[in-house]
Amino acid sequence: MWTQGKVVKRIDWNDELFSLFIEAHIGDFTAGQFVKLGLDIDGKRVGRAYSLVNAPDSPLLEVLLISVEDGKLSPALNQLQPGDNLNVSAKASGFMTLDWVPEASHLWLMATGTAIGPFISMLRTQEPWQRFKQIVLVYGVRLAADLAYEQELRSLATKYGERFTYIASITRESVAGALTCRIPDALQQGLLEKRAELTISPEHSQVMLCGNPAMIADTQSQLTARGLTKNMKRKPGHISMERYW
Structure with missing residues (x-):
């Protein structure tokens, strides 16, 4: 299940490495878990899992990403700017906690x-x-x-x-x-x-x-x-x- 998120900030660490800060309502999660981010590309929703960097009590979701040249999703995510929308899984998952x-x-x-x-x-x-x-x-x-x-x-x-x-x-x-x-x-x-x-x-x-x-x-x-x-x-x-x- 997806919920809508909005990018409110980004940090560019270098030309390919960047962090997105996202306003989205998801359930409680444990540090170390991940969410899926998704965009509709060429009429098809493409989603990938990304670990959350923020602490569970943070008001914004934070993810660290690298844009892979031939990737299906990361180059599009790298184009996002504050104010842009994207899809976020409504619940975090994972056992790396x-x-x-x-x-x-x-x-x-x-x-x-x-x-x-x-x-x-x-x-x-x-x-x-x-x-x-x-x-x-x-x-x-x-x-x-x-x-x-x-x-x-x-x-x-x-x-x-x-x-x-x-x-x-x-x-x-x-x-x-x-x-x-x-x-x-x-x-x-x-x-x-x-x-x-x-x-x-x-x-x-x-x-x-x-x-x-x-x-x-x-x-x-x-x-x-x-x-x-x-x-x-x-x-x-x-x-x-x-x-x-």
Whole structure:
């Protein structure tokens, strides 16, 4: 079921990466869930799922998108300006939420590209700060210009001090303060744990992976070798994941 939404603001992070702020009435949702956005194109409604970046108590829906040149929907969404209408699913969905994450001392959030969105939503709520002693966010992109919400993440690092570590991993250029390799490679080389001054272990860690399938598969493989298991409803583990492609 669809409801009508209206774009009230947008942020352009670079030529392709942008955030839309949408006024729409949907039901209650949990940080980490997604909605579908839709437009009528050539007489046919085209809809795709996008994670919500806003906290559940925000008056506006917020989504982070990238315009894919041959995409069916994203180029049209990239043309939207404040005042334009679009269709929004009337209810959010998805299980990439902290509701399904067991208790632990340390929460590791690892994302690539626009998959940072659900983690931003979570960090805008009180739940992760109340449940975990330390939180590490690893954000993998190709170029520094692809880092959306970086100022907000740096502000969180300042606010929470040693409780929050933000690690940028930029693969196609060298940037001061950032790692220069893929997330799985940084994990394998011990760079993530060195930067965070924490060890990933079954005893103390929960890891949430969100991003491209290759990153998730390679990272999960390494975590499994360390004794961490996939978190399932009937059998709690240590790794929660959502492919974002």
